[in-house]
Amino acid sequence: MFLFWEHGMDYVPASGLRYLFIDFNAFFAAAAQHDEPDLMGRPVVITPHKSEYSGAIAASYEARPFGITRGTRIREARELCPDLVVRPARHDRYVGLHKQLMSAIGTVLPVDKVYSIDEAAFRLGRREREREAALAVAEEVKEIITKRVGPAFRSSIGLAQTRLLGKLAAGMNKPDGLTVLEASDLPGKLLGLPLSKIPGVGGGIEKRLAQNGVTDFRGLWDLAPKHARAIWHSVQGERFWYALHGYEVAEPPTKTMMFGHSRVLTSGYRSPDKARAVARALLLKAAARLRMAGLLATRLSLNMKRAPDGVSDVEVGFEASRDSTRFLDALNELWRHASESLDAKNQGMELSHVSVFLHGLMAPDDPRAVQGDLFACAGRAEERAEKGRLWEVIDQLNRDADGRLARLAAPPGKGAKRRMGSTLPRHVMLADQQAIDLDYLGTKIAFSRVPKEEEFLC
Template sequence: MGPFRTLYIDMNSFFASVEQQVDPSIRGRPVAITAMENEKGCCVAASYEAKAFGVGTGTSVVDARRMCPGIVFLPSRHRLYVRYNLQVAAVLDRFCELERIRSVDEFQVALSGEARALAGARALVASLKGAVAAEVGECLRFSAGIGPNHLLAKIAGKLEKPNGFQWLSADNMPDRISHLELDDLPGISKSMKARLLRAGVYDVGTLCRLDPRHARIIWRSVEGERFVRMLQGMNIEITPTKRSGYGNSKVLAPELRQPREAYLVSRWLIEKATSRLRRDGRVASSFSLHLSPMDAPRWARSIKTASTQDTAEFLRINRALWIRAWPYVRWKKLLGIGVHLGDVDMLENRIGDLLAPLAPAERSAGERASAAVDFINQRFGEGTVTYGINRPHPGFFERG
């Protein structure tokens, strides 16, 4: 049995558990985390006490209140959850080799020594559970899975919740996961499931036994071959991804759904996206605006530009796109908006411009001014300096 290479840790109802850890008065009670503080929103997370009543991610606030009388609704505090994520990561890294923080509630650990055998891995997981409870909080529990690669370890980690431990290897595959639906597997979307069904792959067992070369054809990508080979137990390293762009999107609060208010929110989103762009030393050469009216098709347009990290330049492009969109959206309420800076590259790779004039990798006056704004806001607080009028819409990711 084994050897096992990867331990995957999946925190149980993480957002709700953090809130219960912070506030002892709601421990043992059904709790739902919402993205918006009104009856129009939906749940983005739920405690196991709430899940027992059928409340889950995507359940509307109205339905959750009906399904689970006495449920406690709390607004999301993403920064709080990130702080707890880092505390858990610090504990894990002290006991073993923390390879990756896969998300705010998932961690990937490399196994070595005695932990590559089932008994040793089981003992390690028990130690980690005890340490997280003692050092981070007794409400913080996780399910763990081990496998010969990260994919099988992740699948194993979702087989027994909450607070479980499972393993997958050649000794119990594919029978151990034959009860799962194709789209229960990570990476299999509804559209990919439909493609697999058209190819005659109707269940997980058939997928596990598929010729990897056939999978490449079905996926129309080498990723299909990689996926099936990992299901069959091969250890394939995660391919590093290249950053394709910087974006922000927002489901608008009811009071900000008029186009004039939504336009001010878009300016705020651009300030945040361009600040991250500069932080990473990158430039972008395209800008996209997405507007989602209520009860009407989405409006979206993109514009190419010279590569830049100048916030003022992207604000000018945003204004131009809003002028084009105005006849379509002026009488509509907007449910959501999004901005995206695309075609990114490193500033150090930008060639010079004789007409500007700019030397290779040299910042323009506007880019230097933008960097100065970043410095002031970092030192004295976000929003100390803004690029004219905007409308902050913190919501999910800025609370805490």
């Protein structure tokens, strides 16, 4: 057996089928049919608001032959299908039904991970790793759903070595499917799959894959793991590659991790204004490393020491984010509190130390991170994703600049001089950071500076 260690993560080739991934079909519409049995077999759409101009958030499979899908405007849907039943969304009810479904399936298999209100992975036991046994347990899951919750809830089930492959298998057969993806089926059965349909390959990644000559599944499959990591700009790419190839990937225990930096303030950086600019720069560095690791943060803490004595420790929480602008807003709030408690606005006050930490980390597909987005209007979630992508582009520009800076710096005594001006590679930074000497913050806080163990405890 081969084992791969990377940043403390283990990649173990999974033998046999390990996961049952379930995706409920048209879940919100099924919930309406469950609550009003008269609607069974009828075209139903669910609307987020009472407005005729809003898009459907779910369409039952009976509505789909009319060309109605999720996103179709209600007004248009009524024209396409005059018998259409329209029901408003009932979020509390969906959460209740989700819990009922999870506990029903839980009587057959232990839950592994809930991905969203209508998607979850369950662990197969030792005796269920062979094809026939796994299929039998999947049939049992479908029966228990019908028996314990109701026949309205149809699902597509995927059986595979990893959660990712399980999700891909579930997506191959809708509605009411049951699909097995075994090691011997790979990559053959997936070769026709468009890259955009693969969870983990977002628009930005798809573009980068294309820039690297990867435009189809075969190309993706044939990548080297390290190449995937480079394309993703994060270890997430490598994790994705292994999961796609049937390797069980140990989830990093994100709870205990944090990204942050501390600085003892030297003279010239001790005034509250200068110290604040330093704290902001430290936070931007931490946020770049957070994105590099492919994670989101939900908390920010600020520690500030006043010279010669006095300390303030403050913390704030927010929705799961990787957006530096969001973090800077949180820092502003914390800075105000800390300054007040240290009376730092007093004339002549000096600060001796600042540290900022992003923590409460989670993966983007963590149910707690997804939960926040479940009922958020699509526009806001999209806007958040856009901001995350924008910062990724900035990260890349800054990494390129760091690379040029390192090349300019070596060999010592030769080449371009490191001074402000045209020879210094341009970093993308905030306007208030221009007052800070790059040597003070720049390469000294490189990505590799903090021990890897601290970031990827396993």
